[in-house]
Amino acid sequence: MAFGVGIVSACSLPLGALTSFLWRLEERVVAAMMAFGGGALLAALTLDLVAPALAQGHHLTLFAGFLAGGVLFIGLDRLVNDFGGFRRKISTRLHHSRRETRRRLRHILIHLDDALDLQGLSRKEIHALAADIEPRFYSRGSQVYREGDPADALYVVVKGAVEFRESAGATRAPALAYRLGPGEAFGVYALLTGSTHCVTAVATETSLGWRIPEASLRRLLGESAAFREAVGRWLHQPRVAHYLTARQQLSDASADAWLREAADLLATERRLPDARPVVRQAEAFRRLATRLDRMPWLEDLTAEEIDWLALHLVYRRYQPGEVLFAEGEPAERLFILEDGGITLADAANRVLPSRYEAGDGIGVRSFLTGVRHTVTARVLRECGAWTLRREDFERLLDHYPDICDRLCAYLQGPVLDAYLRERYHLDAGKVSDWRGRALRAVKSGRMPPALLEQGVESTRPTGASMAIWLGILLDGIPESLVIGASMTPTGVSLSLVVGLFLANYPEALSSSQGMRQEGFGRARILAMWTSIMLLTGIGAALGKVLVDLASPVFLALLEGLAAGAMLTMIAQTMLPEAYSRGGPIVGFCTLMGFFCAMFTKVI
Secondary structure: OHHHHHHHHHOHHHHHHHHHHHOOOOHHHHHHHHHHHHHHHHHHHHHHHHHHHHHOOOHHHHHHHHHHHHHHHHHHHHHHHHOOHHHHOHHHHHHHHHHHHHHHHHHHHHOOEOOEOOOOOOHHHHHHHHHOOEEEEEOOOOEEEOOOOEOOEEEEEEEOOEEEEOOOOOOOOOOEEEEEOOOOEEOHHHHHHOEEOOOEEEEOOOEEEEEEEHHHHHHHHHHOHHHHHHHHHHHOOHHHHHHHHHHOOOOHHHHHHHHHHHHHHHHHOOOOOOOEOOOOOHHHHHHHHHHOEOOHHHOOOOHHHHHHHHOOOEEEEEOOOOEEEOOOOEOOEEEEEOOOOEEEEOOOOOEEOOOOOOOEEEOHHHHHHOOEOOOEEEEOOOEEEEEEEHHHHHHHHHHOHHHHHHHHHHHOOHHHHHHHHHHHOOOHHHHHHHHHHHHHHHHOOOOOOOHHHHHHHHHOOOOHHHHHHHHHHHHHHHHHHHHHHHOEOOEOOHHHHHHHHHHHHHHHHHHHHHHHHHOOOHHHHHHHHHHHHHHHHHHHHHHHHHHHHOOHHHHHHHHHHHHHHHHHHHHHHHHHHHHHHHOOHHHHHHHHHHHHHHHHHHO
């Protein structure tokens, strides 16, 4: 009987996987279902497992089982995650990412530069810096930064590779300067000297990186004496003066003057001056801001919004023959023309009919959707253009809700839907799913999610499918133990079976969608969930055998072990997963699940 109960409670796993193949439910719906199931399961554990065990009086034994079950689950969960099992859920991905960040950061900072010795940083300072790290995914061909961009962050390659290229002129291709791989950091010279980047950094393969914002390092400079001492020693290295003269084109006298000023300001004001500030052409943009076209969300800007943009856009002059962006490159920046002189060509190098004037936006739709460009924008005659980077656009949305509202109205219109269907042949379901996620992001003051980021996880290591399966199995082990431990001569509680069924369905639905994005086929996903269902039944039967053979004291220990592992799993993976997808609605849905399970117990 225990085997059958285990199968019934876990049959919602393959059912959830099948549902994910046929429909793409809204994330908030999946989150609500997951929270409801989690609440029902919490109630079932309390009423059908913990309460009867407490009534028998084996309090200390039950408590020991709780601790053992929780510790055992946490240990096995960490072990499986280290082998790739963290990919099974968003919540486990986030936790694994934070833990890996803290673990690797000290090693990376120590080896940041031979002349910049950061071994004196305390553990507290390392953890504070790690908390500010922004994980960034880069598709093949993505530009981490471009020549002339402000140095506003320190970057670390976690996976993949980044290539650094000298600027391309009108008649020559970009020249390769150097290449970095996993565990290597870059951008430190431009950042600490307050200079614009003098090379373009391009991801040569799908890559994962860390971005440490300039504000975090400036704060560390003001608070950490060890960091200031390290920077002070770094300023006296000959390579810094060489960088200023050879790469930033400063004269020897200007470089020496900057180094003296930097040493003085570091000692007196705990900051560093800018050696080569970024070009903004703020006044020219303010004059042009009332004539912006092709970007409805940037029309009718207030004076404050115009000033903000003027101080964050990056200006550059382009010569005939230069390329703003090429066909096939990821769209990570939007260009606003100061004057005309741009032509568009398709993959066959055929010039497309187009007319661009001052104030026009170039690459608008691809920028918003985060896809690859389908055309090449080439300069016909010398012109100027401002660049709006994705990170600056996100800051703009975070600052000004009115722009968010106008952008939401644009996202709900037909323009982007038609663009994604016609240019990229996306079906209506995928377009609708992206639009829903984009609207939620913009309403929260964030940039719409880039469609290209869905393919990043194709870089998963060999054996990831087995690791993910083990992670799912680990989540199911407490369930089978709970079923076995709760079996009585009169059967099993209906509220427990209902709670397990309701908790399993959205879990499989959510994880199956993630597996599809990982590149797993439908047959493999269904086989994984079906095998978990069968193993849950077998585990429940084995748990029932142990219960039948156990003494009352050992039975209390088994019940505590099962309940502790299950409660830890709910708190560690299920509810965080639901909140990451649904937000505040999760609390109410958890409450309703708890109430419904209690009501089922009463009737």
